[in-house]
Amino acid sequence: MKIGIVCYPTFGGSGVVATELGIELSKRGHEVHFITYKQPVRLELLGSHVHFHEVTVPEYPLFHYQPYELALTSKLVDMVKLHDIEILHVHYAIPHAYAAYMAKKMLQEEGIYLPIVTTLHGTDITLVGSHPFYKTAVTFSINKSDAVTSVSESLKKDTLRLFDVKNHIDVVTNFIDLSKHTNHFTDCQRDLLADENEKIITHISNFRSVKRIPDVIKVFYNIQKEMPAKLMMVGEGPEKEPAEQLCRKLGIEDKVVFFGNSHEIDRILCYSDLFILPSETESFGLAALEAMASGVPVISSNSGGIPEVNIQGVSGYLSNVGDIEDMSKNALSILKDEATLSKFKEQAKTQANKFDIHKIVPQYEAIYQATLTKC
Ligand code: GMT
Structure with missing residues (x-):
């Protein structure tokens, strides 16, 4: 198939999922066209089967306000005609599903049928999309898509609760290319960042308030009181500076490394012992899955779709949002001895296997086929 993918090209989970999907589809023989305002961060390999417009x-x-939707719609129409793209898969409803629908209508005028698959990722529904300023247009674009998918059961429920959706929603979970997390590093070089006896705790996000960054710091503060430890904070966003100030206030600034955005997530995870994700809400928690695939157990909140990914007492532990004491207690119970830590590391990897890219991508292919045969 010739598939157009529209996504945010940044470090966010939806862009990462869209990019990894496109790369895998190309490996499976499809021709993939990414159409967005910048080359997606994880799209290193452009070739005869992967194109970027x-x-x-x-x-x-x-x-x-510069009219991005208009420019995107025009580009979509032009690229579909130029490259005979057969199907458009848009990731994140706002404004991609809306622009795709406009493109579809314009192409229809010329007798071209272009099915639209919309994947809902989370904040496009729970935080941004349900805002009264956007809700009408988001509902419209979801209902006008030829197929709609959501990345977890929890997000599907939220969508049905918050919007008047008439369309069927298929749950196609996020996935992971396990080979990237298991084969890459024989030497993690953890000694560059921590002493041998120190445990390495990691958090990766876009540092927005929904991630509850102060909770990460407070849980780590409790951990380092009990055992030697370092905290790796990876990502950029508005909560980063306040987090640095909080570390200073708590007197732990020497034990916390702020990396900023990184292209080496798998390397950082390779030397991590524990991952903390205390989010207010999370449709899925791709960062937690990436950690688990690298054999890193997860201490998380129990909100949204996280319990579909992180399993209590198996790949880590889940606590109520904001329950720092419980998260700290759980973290210490995993880190307390090497045997327990090794057991959780193994179990985290096994749980991540359920989201193997090779099991999930065929589900998208089946959805594409179904929309193509509808015409
Ligand atoms: O987490 C964010 O703020 C970024 C956001 C995005 O759109 O990239 O992530 C959402 O989509 C990811 C991929 O499907 C999910 O793993 C994240 O859980 C989801 N974030 C939220 O629901 C807050």
Whole structure:
């Protein structure tokens, strides 16, 4: 198939999932066209089966807001015609599903049928999409998609609760390319960051308030009181600076490393002992799955889709949102001795195997086929 993929090209989970999906689809013989405003961060390999088409929005002083949807719609129509793209898969409803629908209608005028598959990722539903300013258009675009998928059962429930959705929603969970996390590093070089006796705790996110960054720091503060430990904070966002200030206030700044955004997530996870994800809400928690695939157990909140990924007492532990004491207690119970830590590391890997890319991508292929045969 010739598949167009629209996504956010940044470090966020939806862009990562879209990119990994496109790469895998190309390996499976499909022709994949990424259409977005920048080359996606994990898209290193462009080749005869993977193409990138940049959407540019010329700055014009009359516009207070530059019309990205319009530029994207035009680009979609042009690329579909130029490359005979058969299907569009848009990741994150806002504004991609809306722009895709407009493109579909324009192509229809020329007798071209273009099915749209929309994948809902989380904040496009739970935080942003349900806002009254967007809700009408988001509901419309979900209902006009030829197929709709959500990345967890929890997100499907939220979508049905928050929107008047008439369309069927298929749950196609996020996935992981296990080979990237298991084969890559024989030497993790953990000695560059921590002493041999120190445990390495990691958090990776976009540092937005939904991630509850202060909880990460407070849990780590409790851990380091009991055992030698270092905290690796990976990512960029508005909560990063306040987090650095909190570390200073608690007197633990020497034990916390702020990396910023990193292209070496698998390397950082390779030397991690524990991952903390205390989010307020999380449709899935791809970062937790990536950690588990690297054999890193997860201490998380029990919100949204996280319990579908992190299993209590198996791949880690889950606590109520904001329950720092419980999270700290659970973290210490995993880290307390090498035998328990090794057991959790193994169990985390086994749980991650359930989300193997090779099991999930065929589900998307089946959905594409079904929309193509509808026409
Ligand atoms: O977590 C974020 O704020 C980024 C956001 C995104 O759109 O990239 O992540 C969402 O999609 C990811 C991929 O499906 C999920 O793993 C995240 O759980 C989800 N984030 C939230 O629901 C807050």
